[in-house]
Amino acid sequence: MNPPETLPGLEARVRRKLVRQHFMHLVGADLTVISPGRIEAELLLGQQHQQQRGFAHGGLVATMADLAAGFAAVTLVPDDHGVVTADLRVSYLHPAVGEKLTAIGWVLKAGRRLHFCEAEVWCDGKLVAKASATMAVIEPG
Numbered sequence: 545m546n547p548p549e550t551l552p553g554l555e556a557r558v559r560r561k562l563v564r565q566h567f568m569h570l571v572g573a574d575l576t577v578i579s580p581g582r583i584e585a586e587l588l589l590g591q592q593h594q595q596q597r598g599f600a601h602g603g604l605v606a607t608m609a610d611l612a613a614g615f616a617a618v619t620l621v622p623d624d625h626g627v628v629t630a631d632l633r634v635s636y637l638h639p640a641v642g643e644k645l646t647a648i649g650w651v652l653k654a655g656r657r658l659h660f661c662e663a664e665v666w667c668d669g670k671l672v673a674k675a676s677a678t679m680a681v682i683e684p685g
Contacts, residue, residue: 612649642668
């Protein structure tokens, strides 16, 4: 049995995996809180993130939910494993109009092959979306 991972060790492992998250960097998102089974991410909104009515684009909101749920799952798999999104359902509650998106993701149930996760996306303190996601665990090889 492996000893439990320290929080600094977990954060370093997750940040190392972030380097390959090119799309996340392209949109300007970053992880702000990393803990076992829970992630928070932030993105400062700019004009490039808006749809035609000035709201944050729905695809961006879904991306933030996917990012938070997915990396919450990553915190619970071994270092040589990965996760990919098998299913993502997003409910949009309000238009995301403001300066900053914050996504919070957590694992409801971690399994050997599937992790069931949820996420919330907030814009300047207002809940704008809720998501449910299933993350498939990818084993090395």
